[in-house]
Amino acid sequence: MRRVSYLLFGILLAAAVYLRGQGRAPARHRANEASSGILKQVAQIDLPGAKGKRFDYLTLDYAHHYLLSNHLGAGLLYVIDTRTNQLIKAIPDVPGAEGVVVIPELQRAYTADWYENSIAIVDLTAMKVIGKLPTREKPDGIAYAVPFQKLYVSDERGRAEAIVSVEQNRIVKTLEFDSETGMPQYNPVAQKVYVNLQDQNLIAVIDPATDAVVARWPVQGCKSNHGMALDPEHHRAFLSCEDNDTLAVFDLDRHAAIAHLPMASGADVVDFDPGLRRIYVACGTGAISIFQQDDPDHYRKLPDFPVQPRVHSLAVDRETHRVYAPEEQEHGEPVARMIVYEPADIPQSK
Numbered sequence: 001m002r003r004v005s006y007l008l009f010g011i012l013l014a015a016a017v018y019l020r021g022q023g024r025a026p027a028r029h030r031a032n033e034a035s036s037g038i039l040k041q042v043a044q045i046d047l048p049g050a051k052g053k054r055f056d057y058l059t060l061d062y063a064h065h066y067l068l069s070n071h072l073g074a075g076l077l078y079v080i081d082t083r084t085n086q087l088i089k090a091i092p093d094v095p096g097a098e099g100v101v102v103i104p105e106l107q108r109a110y111t112a113d114w115y116e117n118s119i120a121i122v123d124l125t126a127m128k129v130i131g132k133l134p135t136r137e138k139p140d141g142i143a144y145a146v147p148f149q150k151l152y153v154s155d156e157r158g159r160a161e162a163i164v165s166v167e168q169n170r171i172v173k174t175l176e177f178d179s180e181t182g183m184p185q186y187n188p189v190a191q192k193v194y195v196n197l198q199d200q201n202l203i204a205v206i207d208p209a210t211d212a213v214v215a216r217w218p219v220q221g222c223k224s225n226h227g228m229a230l231d232p233e234h235h236r237a238f239l240s241c242e243d244n245d246t247l248a249v250f251d252l253d254r255h256a257a258i259a260h261l262p263m264a265s266g267a268d269v270v271d272f273d274p275g276l277r278r279i280y281v282a283c284g285t286g287a288i289s290i291f292q293q294d295d296p297d298h299y300r301k302l303p304d305f306p307v308q309p310r311v312h313s314l315a316v317d318r319e320t321h322r323v324y325a326p327e328e329q330e331h332g333e334p335v336a337r338m339i340v341y342e343p344a345d346i347p348q349s350k
Contacts, residue, residue, distance in 0.1 A: 043340035049074030052334025055326035058315035063104035070097035099142035112139035154181035
């Protein structure tokens with residue numbers, strides 16, 4: 001009996017030592033190991049901006065293989081080569097940059113600069129800011145309606161949507177709302193612009209042919225719809241409902257939410273990979289929430305992928321399926337870098 005007790009004690013002691021060692025393993029290692037079936041880190045790009053400062057939106061320029069990322073707190077727009085994962089340029093003079101959109105055929109980008117309430121016009125040939133347009137208060141997300149050559153910029157706290165002609169590089173109209181405006185998106189199938197009215201849990205529909213608001217749709221089961229991504233092919237919108245930690249799937253034909261799935265808290269930016277039919281949501285509490293579209297009417301929540309806290313933005317490369325997420329801290333220490341992930345169930349991109 002004593003031998004059994006000693007043996008049991010030895011087993012328990014070994015287990016305790018093992019678990020203690022596991023407890024000292026880096027959080028990133030433990031997180032990625034636990035979620036190895038979802039994403040895997042394939043690159044880290046250190047960035048020159050001030051460490052510990054907030055990042056915001058990213059976008060892909062597929063024509064030139066660029067990733068454009070706004071470093072809001074540092075007032076920089078990063079241009080990164082997605083083929084080599086090398087920084088090409090850190091473009092200054094975009095203070096508080098939030099939203100960003102790229103127009104490859106014009107070799108131009110636009111950023112929504114919160115700290116000076118302006119839209120910056122960026123020449124991607126010269127890699128510099130060449131002009132600015134004044135807005136109301138806290139310009140945020142940007143959408144580009146390609147055939148109409150117009151930008152739609154949400155003045156979040158100004159409760160407005162600024163409409164910019166990229167031919168004239170000027171604001172041609174400002175739409176007023178009685179709600180803060182969240183992320184806008186352009187639907188190339190319906191040829192409409194959708195804007196989140198996050199105080200009212202509504203989607204406003206804008207006809208870019210006339211720049212008139214033609215509908216307002218309630219989003220059932222959603223509180224504070226800020227982030228938005230679209231699946232134009234299947235007429236779906238994916239909304240991050242920040243105040244009740246829910247991903248709402250919205251049917252753009254029936255004008256109704258058809259699915260509600262739980263997210264990690266602190267949700268912000270949403271993106272959709274139509275090739276893998278996966279929805280990714282960056283959540284500032286330290287997770288990327290991931291959802292699988294089985295078909296346009298059926299969705300599954302996959303395990304949350306742990307990341308560092310304050311990762312609240314991301315972008316998906318629809319060609320390589322890579323996910324880009326900027327980090328401003330690691331274990332509480334300030335950093336400035338871009339982390340590149342790939343889904344673990346597809347061959348590694350080259």
